[in-house]
Amino acid sequence: MLRIFFALLVLAIVPSFLFAQQKQDLQVNGLKASVEILRDQWGVNHIYANNQHDLFFAQGYCAAKDRLFQFEIWRRQATGTLAEILGARELKRDIGARLFAYRGDMQTELQHYHPQGEEIINAYVDGVNAYINYILAKPDLLPVEFKVLKIQGRSK
Numbered sequence: 001m002l003r004i005f006f007a008l009l010v011l012a013i014v015p016s017f018l019f020a021q022q023k024q025d026l027q028v029n030g031l032k033a034s035v036e037i038l039r040d041q042w043g044v045n046h047i048y049a050n051n052q053h054d055l056f057f058a059q060g061y062c063a064a065k066d067r068l069f070q071f072e073i074w075r076r077q078a079t080g081t082l083a084e085i086l087g088a089r090e091l092k093r094d095i096g097a098r099l100f101a102y103r104g105d106m107q108t109e110l111q112h113y114h115p116q117g118e119e120i121i122n123a124y125v126d127g128v129n130a131y132i133n134y135i136l137a138k139p140d141l142l143p144v145e146f147k148v149l150k151i152q153g154r155s156k
Helices: 002-018 052-079 088-099 106-113 117-136 144-149
Strands: 022-026 035-039 045-048
Touching: 035 052, 045 052, 052 088, 052 117, 052 144, 106 117
Parallel strands: none
Antiparallel strands: 022 035, 035 045
């Protein structure tokens, strides 16, 4: 019985050591320097950048890579275009989203969160858009949800 337990323990632990980290040196347009990304065994990205812009750019890039369809749904909810893909039952939500769209000064809003909020958020969004542009150039790599709904993501 102890041998079986030990064998199962080894089988459970060894694969996590073999695949514990994936390393990527991110080099895409929009970065000021190279960025190192380590993805741990739980799928969490650990981003090492030489400057704030590249850190948030890489975070946006990785987030889009991991959650592209979720971002697409959020974009459509915010812009009132969800009914285009999910049908008429979403029309009231779309109308509400368009009525309640933010119409204030965006620069003031972004600076409210952090003294460098505008720079940080713009770098993040630029990273998201860089990944979207990458994936749109290779549509066969789009997540399955896009293929089922016959849609493509869209950058700003």
